[in-house]
Amino acid sequence: MTNLKAYAPAPAPSSTAGLAGDLDGGLASLRGDCARMTPHWAAPERSVSRPVPLSLLHGVTVPATSARLLEAMPEYGN
Template identity: 65%
Template structure:
């Protein structure tokens, strides 16, 4: 006999779906101002110091494909 009564992997949506969330976001959007765009400039390599990358992370990045970039 097959047990079709599986436990839920996530709690039931008690709020009624995404529509209320979208409405909340639309109501709040005017209250949140986007910061002014700052023109970012390159940083001189001589100003970058004290950065350490764990060997495990460096190996991970080295192992990633380049994709021709």
């Protein structure tokens, strides 16, 4: 089956920062976009995560090369 739907091409970037279609607006433009979207996002209720019992952790394997790599890193192995 062939999908025959056609879509319009993406709008060309404008020369004015902050307008729709501006792909290189910079950080200020991105922050403005995020601020405008904030009312549309709902924060989930805060939940307390509990540790998983070790009995439920099974079937996880780590290649020896990865284990040695992490072991050699001071933040993880030493």
